[in-house]
Amino acid sequence: MLNLMTHNTSRFDDKIALITGGTSGMGLATARRLLSEGAHVIVTGRDKDRLDDAAGHLRTEFPQAEAAQRILAVRGDVANRADLDTLTDAIRTRYGRLDVLFANAGVAEFAPVADVTEEAFDRLVNINFKGVYFTVQQSLPLLSDGSAIVINASVVVHKGVPGATLYSATKGAVHNLTRTLAADLSPRRIRVNSVSPGYITTPMFHANVSLEAQPAVVATVAAGRFGAPDDIAAAVAFLSSQEASYINGQDLLIDGGMIAATPAAMH
Numbered sequence: 684m685l686n687l688m689t690h691n692t693s694r695f696d697d698k699i700a701l702i703t704g705g706t707s708g709m710g711l712a713t714a715r716r717l718l719s720e721g722a723h724v725i726v727t728g729r730d731k732d733r734l735d736d737a738a739g740h741l742r743t744e745f746p747q748a749e750a751a752q753r754i755l756a757v758r759g760d761v762a763n764r765a766d767l768d769t770l771t772d773a774i775r776t777r778y779g780r781l782d783v784l785f786a787n788a789g790v791a792e793f794a795p796v797a798d799v800t801e802e803a804f805d806r807l808v809n810i811n812f813k814g815v816y817f818t819v820q821q822s823l824p825l826l827s828d829g830s831a832i833v834i835n836a837s838v839v840v841h842k843g844v845p846g847a848t849l850y851s852a853t854k855g856a857v858h859n860l861t862r863t864l865a866a867d868l869s870p871r872r873i874r875v876n877s878v879s880p881g882y883i884t885t886p887m888f889h890a891n892v893s894l895e896a897q898p899a900v901v902a903t904v905a906a907g908r909f910g911a912p913d914d915i916a917a918a919v920a921f922l923s924s925q926e927a928s929y930i931n932g933q934d935l936l937i938d939g940g941m942i943a944a945t946p947a948a949m950h
Contacts, residue, residue: 694924695722699778701770703727703761703818704788706737708885709835712912713785713919714754718745720920722783723753725774729760761788761814767821774825781825783923786815786857787835791887793846804849811853812860819864826873831923834861834877835915838938841879854879858934865932874931876922881938883910905940 700717704710705726714724718741726741728734738756745751757773759766774781789811792803815834826832837854839847861877868875882888882900888909892900901909918937921927936942 692719693721694920694926695720695783698722698782699725699774699780700783700785700923701725701727701774701781701822702785702787703814704835706730706733708887709880709883709912709915709919710785710787711737711740712916713787714741715744716913716916716920717783717923718750718753723755723778725755725757725770725777727757727759727761727770727788729758731758734758760810761818762809764817764821767817771821771825779825780827781822782827782830784819784822784826784830784832785835785919785923786818786832788814788818789835789853791850791891793850793891795846796848799849807849807853811850812856815857816860819860823868826871829872830874831927832864832868832873832875833919833922834858834875836861836877836879836934838879838881838936838942840934841936841942861934862932869931874922874927876927876930876932877934878915878918878922879934879936879938880915881910881936881941883912883915883937885912902946903941904938905944905946907946908939910937910939 695717700722702710702714702724705714706728714726718724726737734756738754741754742751755777757770759770790807792807819832834857836858839851840855840858844851858877861875864875915937918935
């Protein structure tokens with residue numbers, strides 16, 4: 684449970700934030716964080732049951748009538764242009780604008796390059812790259828001048844990882860997209876940054892890193908622990924706020940020092 688005493692509870696008063704892939708993990712944690720700081724939050728997800736469950740949990744955590752009314756859940760697949768049209772229509776009808784976009788929806792799949800299928804290629808590219816690209820494009824008419832976009836990239840854009848050729852390529856694409864969008868949208872003063880999470884304890888992490896492998900993996904992290912979804916939520920909130928008004932076109936690596944620092948125990 685988020686400790687509301689540890690951060691500003693009014694930093695996003697009356698701001699409208701869209702979080703794609705908001706049904707679990709980093710997306711859900713960010714929705715919780717922004718709600719706690721006063722934002723109106725729209726969350727999306729492909730699975731209606733999971734989306735309804737996530738929205739229900741948020742309304743339980745913020746039971747005040749006013750807070751509950753600041754949550755809008757819209758089912759949709761970011762890889763589907765028609766679903767994005769439905770999403771933006773719903774936002775336009777309810778709020779008329781957006782101030783924050785966290786393009787978070789993504790999937791992970793790992794295999795040696797020789798084993799990557801065309802089906803897997805299309806699925807990851809459609810969700811991780813096409814989905815981000817057109818989420819931004821479709822949101823542009825709603826985004827206020829001076830608003831903020833944060834894209835979820837990955838630590839793999841900073842380090843070659845065996846079996847991650849396809850996943851890394853899609854994340855490399857959105858990492859580059861962050862910089863080019865920052866340039867492209869500069870006339871409207873829309874800031875665009877990305878976050879590159881390391882090992883974060885989300886359902887996706889547990890699906891790809893077995894319990895047996897975790898001690899060896901965490902040994903590579905200088906902080907001595909895996910990250911939590913709240914670690915990413917705090918960073919997204921900062922990058923989306925006016926406190927980061929002069930940060931643009933940047934990638935924030937949130938990996939507990941895994942890339943920059945070799946733990947002493949490994950020497």
